[in-house]
Amino acid sequence: MKKRYLFSAFILLSITSLFVGVKDITPLDLFSLTEEQMEIMMISRVPRLVSLILAGASMSICGLIMQQLSRNKFVSPTTAGTMDAARLGILVSLILFTSATMMEKMLIASLFALAGTFLFMRLLDKIKFKDAIFIPLVGLMFGNIISSITTFFAYKHDLIQSISAWLHGDFSMIMSGRYEMIYISVPLLIISYMFAHKFTVAGMGEEFSTNLGLNYRFVVNTGLVIVAISTTAVMLTVGMIPFLGLVVPNIVSIYHGDNLKKNLSHTALLGAVFLIFCDILGRIIIFPYEIPIGLTVGVIGSGIFLYLLMRRKAYA
């Protein structure tokens, strides 16, 4: 897959995304937008597109970084407890600070996500039996344990509804004034790019990194912080998007290898394309209603995931 094609698909889908919706706006109207159309564009459609692009790119990059650092193709924010830990963090901020601002929620949830991911990585170090499939299973179990703690306390404090709002990704609620948190992922994406080479070296193991004079712990921790904050930002604005961080990096790795410097931009672009595509699909299938993005990504993503598993078996 050439970057050129990917980029064309990206532009095409982005434009399509702007003109799909209940209120009919065609590209031709662009030159003579009524005030109402203008408002819909600026308040709903453009923010939606921006958050789709940023969420798609940053979730894929998070998956890529995690897979590289854990040296396992099946680790991602969904399969390592990161998202569940972030959700527990949101609950804690809701209980302890009832009127927590978005920023405070963000901070607390990020800390939880970081702690959860860190714990999972420690767990990985301790596990002797490093089967490729076994690791994400441990991650899923770990995530479910955290999740059940969340549910328990949410139930006790009558917060089940608020907490499940963050369970399913949903772009239909994105409006200007409510999504700006996601811009945090822009500087994080830039930092990832600057660290790309180091992540690749760290992905070759601690001894390998030491031989090349790389501060292994520092690089791994930087990676985990990037993952925790981006995941939380996406979760707070959009909600959980399963499988994205798992599927996209794996597809890129198949045709492009594991050199992060080379495949980072591909992964980000493909992540955005995949997410915008799923979003448009969800918007037109039962038009004028919407299928939540979590569902479309889940169905298509798990299909691709299954294919990847089978393919892996064929190689073994």
Added chain:
Amino acid sequence: MVEVRNVSKQYGNKYVVENVSLEIPKGKITSFIGPNGAGKSTLLSMIARLTTKDSGQILIDGMEVSKCKSNELSKKISILKQSNHINIRLTIRELVSFGRFPYSQGRLTKEDWMFVDEAIEYMELGDIQDKFLDQLSGGQQQRAYIAMVIAQNTEYILLDEPLNNLDMKHSVQIMKVLSRLTEELGKTVVIVIHDINFASCYSDYIVALKEGKVVHEGPTDAIISQPALKDIYDMDISIENINDNRICVYYA
């Protein structure tokens, strides 16, 4: 020169390396030999600062290893271990370019790429340099990793069982490359090796370890002798001179 002074390493109550002192001569191939569990690999890892030592000193060109900056050391000494071989989809050329990391931190200059090209040529990997590692045979992979170490261009090169899983042809090829590295480029090569006859034919200096201690060390001719080998391996090994090489016969 690498000097090891009274170095010990314990795992639990057991000494893996006990009070070892030795000097590794410059510009030569030195082999660490000895039975399984003698502490050869641990000693090698400690010299390359991958494993911490419990006591003693390891000096590289007069500087204590544990006090050196890791990044500076990586321009002086490189190590290739079996466990370095990991499952990652990189092309040979990409892998070799990572050997330049200590100098470039990822932003390779023209000069860095020159080193990469030379290393690839040195290991005769030119035709397959754009293939992914997971498409290669064990021998090709091993050559790719050694090319990376060559690109790292360190004075000291440590290799932990570089011939593991290689057939005869590739083993000989790699040993010849190591000889060329010392002769043409003046590198100091230290290897852990099990095949005593490769040690005999290619190394200048041999250090024999047993149960964490140095039992013999000296020029190859002095170590490849019946009494010394008896001490090291508890076996009666006869030695034949074939085409000016001293060959140990121990198969039957």
